[in-house]
Amino acid sequence: MNINRFSTKVKNENQQGVNLTNSLPIVLLVIVSIFILYPIIILVISSFSRYGHFSLENYKITFASSTTFKAFINTLKMALITLTGTWIAGGFLAFVRHKTDFKYKKTLDNFVFLSFTIPAYILSISWIEVLTRGGYLNRILKVVFPTITYRFNAYTIFASAIILILHLYPLVYYGVGNALKLLNGDIEQAARVCGIARFQILIRVILPLVMPSFISTGLLVISRSMANFGVPAQVSLPTGNEVLTTRIFSSMSDLNLGVVAVLSVILILIAVAIFLISEKFTQKKYYNVNADNKNINVSVIKLGKWKQAINIAVIIFFVFSVIIPFITIIISSFFKRWGLPFSKESFTISNYVRLFSQENLLTQPLFNSLIYGIVGATIASLIASLIVYLYVYRNNKASKWLMNIAQLPIAVPNMILAVAAMFAWINEPFKLYGTSSIIVITYIVLFIPICIKQMLGSSENLDKELDKAAITMNINIYIRYTKLFLPQIKDSLLSGFLICFLISLKEIPISLLLYTSTTKTLGVMMFTVQSNSYGLEMTSTISVIVIFFSFIGHIVLKNLGSKGY
Amino acid sequence: MKKKILLVLTTIIIFSFVGCNSSQNTKSDEETEVNDTILENGEDDEKDSQDRIIVYLSGPEAMITNLEEEFEKENGDVLDMNIMSCGQLRSKVWAESQAGSIQADVIWGSDPLIYNKLDDLKLLMPLNIKEFEKISSQYLWAGKNYALVNERYVIIMYNNTMLIDEIPESFADLTDEKYKNIAVMADASQSSTAFAIASSLYELMGNNNNYFQSLKNNGIMLSKSNGLVPSQIMEGQFAVGIAPHDSIIRLQNKAEKEGYEVTVKAVWPREGVISLQRPIAIPVDDNRSNKQQEIANKFVNFMLSKKAQMITANFGFVSVRNDIENTYLPEEIESFSVDWDAASENEENIKNEYQQIFH
Numbered sequence: 001m002n003i004n005r006f007s008t009k010v011k012n013e014n015q016q017g018v019n020l021t022n023s024l025p026i027v028l029l030v031i032v033s034i035f036i037l038y039p040i041i042i043l044v045i046s047s048f049s050r051y052g053h054f055s056l057e058n059y060k061i062t063f064a065s066s067t068t069f070k071a072f073i074n075t076l077k078m079a080l081i082t083l084t085g086t087w088i089a090g091g092f093l094a095f096v097r098h099k100t101d102f103k104y105k106k107t108l109d110n111f112v113f114l115s116f117t118i119p120a121y122i123l124s125i126s127w128i129e130v131l132t133r134g135g136y137l138n139r140i141l142k143v144v145f146p147t148i149t150y151r152f153n154a155y156t157i158f159a160s161a162i163i164l165i166l167h168l169y170p171l172v173y174y175g176v177g178n179a180l181k182l183l184n185g186d187i188e189q190a191a192r193v194c195g196i197a198r199f200q201i202l203i204r205v206i207l208p209l210v211m212p213s214f215i216s217t218g219l220l221v222i223s224r225s226m227a228n229f230g231v232p233a234q235v236s237l238p239t240g241n242e243v244l245t246t247r248i249f250s251s252m253s254d255l256n257l258g259v260v261a262v263l264s265v266i267l268i269l270i271a272v273a274i275f276l277i278s279e280k281f282t283q284k285k286y287y288n289v290n291a292d293n294k295n296i297n298v299s300v301i302k303l304g305k306w307k308q309a310i311n312i313a314v315i316i317f318f319v320f321s322v323i324i325p326f327i328t329i330i331i332s333s334f335f336k337r338w339g340l341p342f343s344k345e346s347f348t349i350s351n352y353v354r355l356f357s358q359e360n361l362l363t364q365p366l367f368n369s370l371i372y373g374i375v376g377a378t379i380a381s382l383i384a385s386l387i388v389y390l391y392v393y394r395n396n397k398a399s400k401w402l403m404n405i406a407q408l409p410i411a412v413p414n415m416i417l418a419v420a421a422m423f424a425w426i427n428e429p430f431k432l433y434g435t436s437s438i439i440v441i442t443y444i445v446l447f448i449p450i451c452i453k454q455m456l457g458s459s460e461n462l463d464k465e466l467d468k469a470a471i472t473m474n475i476n477i478y479i480r481y482t483k484l485f486l487p488q489i490k491d492s493l494l495s496g497f498l499i500c501f502l503i504s505l506k507e508i509p510i511s512l513l514l515y516t517s518t519t520k521t522l523g524v525m526m527f528t529v530q531s532n533s534y535g536l537e538m539t540s541t542i543s544v545i546v547i548f549f550s551f552i553g554h555i556v557l558k559n560l561g562s563k564g565y
Numbered sequence: 566m567k568k569k570i571l572l573v574l575t576t577i578i579i580f581s582f583v584g585c586n587s588s589q590n591t592k593s594d595e596e597t598e599v600n601d602t603i604l605e606n607g608e609d610d611e612k613d614s615q616d617r618i619i620v621y622l623s624g625p626e627a628m629i630t631n632l633e634e635e636f637e638k639e640n641g642d643v644l645d646m647n648i649m650s651c652g653q654l655r656s657k658v659w660a661e662s663q664a665g666s667i668q669a670d671v672i673w674g675s676d677p678l679i680y681n682k683l684d685d686l687k688l689l690m691p692l693n694i695k696e697f698e699k700i701s702s703q704y705l706w707a708g709k710n711y712a713l714v715n716e717r718y719v720i721i722m723y724n725n726t727m728l729i730d731e732i733p734e735s736f737a738d739l740t741d742e743k744y745k746n747i748a749v750m751a752d753a754s755q756s757s758t759a760f761a762i763a764s765s766l767y768e769l770m771g772n773n774n775n776y777f778q779s780l781k782n783n784g785i786m787l788s789k790s791n792g793l794v795p796s797q798i799m800e801g802q803f804a805v806g807i808a809p810h811d812s813i814i815r816l817q818n819k820a821e822k823e824g825y826e827v828t829v830k831a832v833w834p835r836e837g838v839i840s841l842q843r844p845i846a847i848p849v850d851d852n853r854s855n856k857q858q859e860i861a862n863k864f865v866n867f868m869l870s871k872k873a874q875m876i877t878a879n880f881g882f883v884s885v886r887n888d889i890e891n892t893y894l895p896e897e898i899e900s901f902s903v904d905w906d907a908a909s910e911n912e913e914n915i916k917n918e919y920q921q922i923f924h
Contacts (some may be wrong), residue, residue, distance in 0.1 A: 067920045133747075134801025155786065237752060238786040240923045250754035253652045254916060255659040255682065336823050339800030346825065419660065426664040434668055513657070516619075516647055528649065535796045 021477045025390055025398040031383065032405045036445050039420035040268070040408060046423065047261035058258030068263070071247040074236070075226055078161045078243060082225040083218055085165030089317065090172025091214065096310060097173075098180040099206070100301045104314075111318045112170050116499070117550035118325055119506030120167040121230035121526060122543040125536055126325035127154060127163055128234065129332055134339050136328065155238040163235065164225045166321045171224070174495045175217035178458045179210040181491070198301060213457035219410065220453045223271055227413040229509050230527070245413050245509075257419070264416040271410055326547070332540035339535065351541040362525070362545065368436070369522040370549070373504030376440050380447030381497045387448075388455045389485050393467045403452070410449040415509035417442050422513065436519045442510050447503070451496035458492045502550055522546055617643050618860045621658060623651045623674030624843075625815055628880040635876065636867050643860050650790055651675040655757040658848075662688055667848040670861045673714060673868065676761045677905045678912070680711045680844045690847045695866050696886075703902075704842070704885040711846035714868050715882035717809040718894060719762050719839035721832040722795055727804040735835040736766065739805065740779035747804040748780070749794055752787035753919050758841060759791060762807065764908040764915055765839040769901060777922045787923060799829045809841060810893060811881030818880075837899035843882070 050057045062068050093112065096102045118126075130136050131154040138150040183206065191201045229245040237246055244263055251259040303310055332338050333351055340346035355362040387406050390399040409417060421442045425432040432438040462485075470480045486493065508523035515524050522542065530539045622629060626648055633644055647669070649657065654675045661667045662683060672680075683689050689710035694700070704713040721733055731743050739748050751759030763777070770776035786803060788794050794808035795816055813831050820827040845868055847861050867873050874884040883891050894900060908915070 065917070065920070067924045070924060128802070132802045134797075233755075233789060237755070238749075238788065240781075240787060242754075242924045246755075250752075252656040252660070253755055253757060253760075255655065255679070257660060257663055336825050337799065337820070339802075340825055348823070350823070422660060423664050426661070426666065433664075512653070513660075516645070518645075530793070530796075535800060 024386065024477070025394070025402060028383065028386055028390070029398065029402055029405070032387075032402065032448070035441055036408055036448070037405055039417070039424035039445075040412070042423045043261050043264055043416065043420040047258065047265045050258055058262045061256075062259050062262040062266075067242065068247060071242040071244050072266075074157050074232075074241055075243040075245075078157050078164070078232065078236075079222045079225045081158065081161035082164040082168060083221050085161065086169040086172045086221045087214060087218060089165060090169040090217070091176055093169070093314070093317075094173045094177040094180060096314065098177055100303050100310075102303065102310065102314075104311075108314065111322050112173050114322045114326070114547075114551075115166065115318075116170040116502055117547050118167070118322070118329075119230075119523075119526070119543065119546065120163060120228060121234070121506065121508060121523075122329060122539070122546075123163045123167055123325055124160075124231045124234040125539055125543070126328040126332075127159060129328050129338070129536060129540075130324065139342070153239070155235050155241075157232075157236050157241050157243075159235045160228075160232045160243075161225075163231050164228060166325075167231075168221050168224055169321075171220050171499070172214070172217045174492075174499070175213045175220075175454060175457045176210050178454070178492045178495065179213035179461065180206075182458050182461055183209055209461070210457075212460055216453045216457045219274060220450065222274060223410045226267060226270070229413065229415060245415065248413060248415060252415075252419075260416070260419060264412065264419070267416070268408070268412055271412070272408075329540045329543050329547075332537050333544050335537040337535055338537040338540070351538055355538075355541055355545065362542070364518070365520045365522050365525045366545070366549070368519055369505050372436065372440050372443055372521065373501045376443030376447055376504055377497045377500035380444045380500055381451050381493055383444070384448050384451030384496065385455060385486065385489065385493055386481070388452055388459050388489070389481055391456075392459045392462060393464060393485075407449045407452060409445050410453075413509070414446060414507065415513060417445055418510045418513035421445075421510075433514070434516050439511055439514050439519060439521070442514065443500075443504055443507070446507075446510065447496075447500040450500055450503070451493070454492045454496035454499065455489050459489055462488055505546055505550055616641075616856050616860070617645055618670035618857050618864065619645045619647065619668055620671045620673065620864065621647050621649065621654055621669040622672070623649055623654045624877075625880055628877060631876050632868070632873055635872060636864060640860065640863060644864070650756070650792070651758045652756045652790065655679045658683070662686070662848075667850070669848060670850065670853060670857055671845065671847055671864055673845040674843055675757050676841060677711070677713075677844055677903075678757060678761065678909060680709070680846055681905060681909050683846070683848070684710050688849050690849050692847065692865055693862060694869060696869060699871075699886050699888060700869065701885055701887045711844040712865065712869060713842045713885050714845045715874070715877050715885060716840050716842050717811045717882055718833075718900060719765065719807060719841065720810045721805065721807060721834050722798055722813060722829050723805040723832065724798045724801060724803070724828050725830050726828050727801065733805055733832060736770065736776070736807070737836070739785070739807070740776070740783050742783070744783060744805055746784035746786075748783065748785045749788050749797055749803040749806040750780075750785060751791040751794055751808065752789065752923070753916070754924065755787075756790045758809070760912075760916065760919075761841055761903055761908065762791070762839060763919055764911070765901065765903045766807075767915055768904065768907070769836055769839065774918050774922060777919060781922050795829045799827065810838075814881030814893075833895055833898045837901050838894065840883075840900045840902050842902075 047058055048054055048056070093108065097105050097108050102108070128135065131152060132138070133150050135154075137152075141148050141150065187205060187209070188201060191205050196204070226243075227245060229249060232241075232243045233246050233249070236243065242250070244267055248260050248263045251257075251263065334347045334349065336346055336348045336350070384406070387399075387402050391403045412420075421438055422433055424430075425438050425441070432441065466484060467480055470484055475484075504521075506523055506526070507521070508527050511519075511521040511524050512527055515521065522545075526539055526542050526546070529542060530536065629646055629648055633646055637644060651674055654672070655678075658667055658669065658672055658679060659682070661669075667688065680689065691710050692712050694712055697705075700712075704716075706713065721736065721739070723732055727747070733739055733741075733744065738744070751762070753760040753763040766776060767774070788797060788806075791808045792812055794806040795812045797803050798806050799816065810831055813827070813829055816829060817827050845865055847858075847865065853861070869885070871886060871888065874886050874889050878884050878889060878892075881893070883893055
């Protein structure tokens with residue numbers, strides 16, 4: 001091949017007028033600017049605005065408060081503990097799944113999926129149902145040791161972190177798992193031929209190759225844990241341990257929208273800082289992994305004498321992360337009122353009857369959640385895949401700008417996305433407030449960086465020469481994107497879609513701030529049901545429904561040929 | 566070159582949207598003047614064809630459903646009820662007012678603090694109450710563009726299976742070692758009604774924070790909302806708490822229907838009870854049609870009618886009408902009304918001190 005003609009062809013494609021290749025980045029830039037950048041700009045402006053005028057008063061009030069400082073420290077504490085725990089749990093399970101001869105791989109996949117179907121808010125409910133003074137553990141202890149005084153404090157920052165670990169470790173599992181799947185077996189084989197010990201291969205070959213996935217999913221874990229409101233509101237706030245999201249919520253209750261905006265800006269700045277650090281870290285390491293499927297992941301490590309120990313460790317983990325919460329929620333859903341003694345008279349199926357028979361109690365919120373989730377996740381996956389494609393294969397200024405803007409929402413708490421959306425879309429000409437569109441758009445904004453993170457980890461190891469070779473053969477961008485790029489990231493694309501869809505089924509803050517009587521979602525139901533007249537038993541009932549539909553969604557995706565799970 | 570032009574045009578479009586929204590308030594008056602004549606009839610036709618009003622309200626869903634059915638029997642399907650907690654109602658209404666337009670046609674619930682704020686900003690319309698003479702005088706507040714619909718009392722409640730002999734008799738008792746780590750109250754940072762309660766306790770217990778500090782030292786826990794307090798006591802998570810009385814009534818009603826015993830009992834504190842009122846108001850909205858305004862006025866008067874007041878009374882709320890008996894407050898117990906003006910004035914200070922102590 002004539003190298004000069006090859007590079008000329010590639011150069012010409014980039015320089016030819018306004019065509020699909022050249023206008024795609026601009027179109028995407030416009031879309032993300034309107035839906036992501038514009039509301040954030042409004043948010044930043046609001047932080048500098050008081051009674052309609054420019055002012056630094058909001059910042060002075062916020063930083064003068066020791067409560068803000070305490071909330072900041074608690075948030076960091078919670079995020080770091082969560083990150084550590086998810087890396088250990090998710091990384092360990094991904095390694096066992098993809099790099100060892102562990103026997104029950106499909107079962108492991110299913111349990112990890114079930115972990116993610118249990119909403120974090122519901123995990124916190126089951127935590128309360130098991131470990132508080134009125135919980136199942138104390139009830140059992142009272143039977144065995146009647147004089148015992150239950151002293152365990154279930155309401156701490158550490159409790160929030162544990163719950164978030166149990167909820168978020170699948171992000172690391174899927175992200176690292178996808179990267180492990182695409183590893184070229186040649187590199188490992190070469191290392192073994194050179195006589196390097198297995199453990200050394202793990203540390204010096206495999207770990208560096210999947211480090212980008214650890215970091216990219218780790219960023220997601222940090223942002224999601226810092227952005228979580230429901231869990232710390234349930235298990236940390238009762239003892240006065242605020243985090244930034246609960247601080248934001250209480251500022252909203254205080255009608256102090258300027259402080260809300262300031263705290264949001266702080267969270268955004270933290271996220272940008274973390275993102276820039278991680279970018280700098282991952283840019284120093286470039287790994288060329290062959291995308292040829294022939295040699296991918298051929299080598300597995302035999303567990304040998306460690307088999308029993310690994311099996312027990314995995315079983316124990318899933319008993320605590322899935323089985324106990326699941327059983328707790330199911331049992332609680334059959335109580336007439338949670339907290340009643342264990343007797344025949346205390347149980348009923350009327351909670352389920354009430355849910356399905358009363359209008360607006362389940363049917364409409366469920367329908368809304370399904371539609372908003374599917375539409376939001378589909379559009380977000382599409383936009384994210386286009387952005388990742390341009391970033392990986394073009395890697396010019398425009399695609400980098402695009403990637404940076406698209407990932408901005410990554411650390412913005414869901415409720416702040418909702419506040420920003422409210423301010424952005426309440427006025428003409430785009431008066432979307434009070435409609436389902438504002439919820440869907442905010443979901444898309446929330447989902448795009450999640451999908452990007454899922455795809456980026458595996459995309460960075462793709463062979464970039466493949467696209468260039470396709471250009472020389474005059475294959476247009478549409479074919480290159482659909483026939484070459486998408487099949488290679490299919491698993492992570494589907495992972496991203498499913499993760500986003502599941503998030504929409506259990507998401508609370510966005511829909512809580514933006515819903516109207518006709519746009520209620522399951523998340524709104526879960527949160528408001530406990531606040532109004534019903535106890536934990538009704539929240540548990542709704543949770544069972546949520547988990548059931550999530551499970552159905554998983555089966556459907558599997559039957560569609562998704563190999564992501 | 567073409568790409569640069571495209572980018573510049575795109576940027577101009579984006580910033581024109583930003584410009585449009587930021588100048589919305591100043592532009593809208595001129596637009597209204599210019600376009601009123603042309604569009605007025607069209608706008609009216611569009612609004613009239615809707616014939617529905619949006620109501621933001623807080624309260625038990627069953628009660629609201631009953632009220633909605635009663636009202637719509639005579640007026641047709643004209644209500645869009647958005648039920649939320651007091652805190653959510655307050656946040657939503659305030660955020661919308663700051664964004665330039667409250668979406669609701671009627672607001673009911675929460676506490677007078679938010680209504681005073683909106684009234685000060687002239688965002689509430691004067692009300693035309695038909696049965697004025699039927700409202701008890703203590704619920705007629707002069708100079709306010711909102712009306713009081715009902716009242717509730719802040720009391721002590723306890724779990725009678727966890728506390729058999731050592732039942733508290735006053736708010737002060739809750740600082741006793743006996744109740745260490747087993748008491749709960751709503752978090753004033755999360756709930757506007759809880760803030761109202763905190764303001765009143767501040768005033769009742771000596772106009773200082775010693776009481777709150779003692780509660781904190783005694784390990785009191787904070788709940789998301791007042792509605793959760795009796796729930797958590799019933800569930801055995803806590804043995805004693807402070808919350809409005811009406812939630813116990815609803816717990817008892819539900820328990821009777823479903824056949825189980827309520828383990829939450831009320832104590833009317835020795836110091837007296839704090840009374841909290843729930844107002845109703847119509848936000849100002851120039852785009853509201855005549856028909857919608859009529860429905861909104863009718864709804865406000867319906868809420869003050871005997872029929873509606875009896876419904877809310879069955880759910881534990883005290884009626885503001887002088888022809889409906891207050892069966893909840895024992896005669897010997899004194900009730901203190903919150904000084905809402907003082908609470909408004911001291912809101913920042915009380916909140917800051919509260920947060921310093923509890924957070």
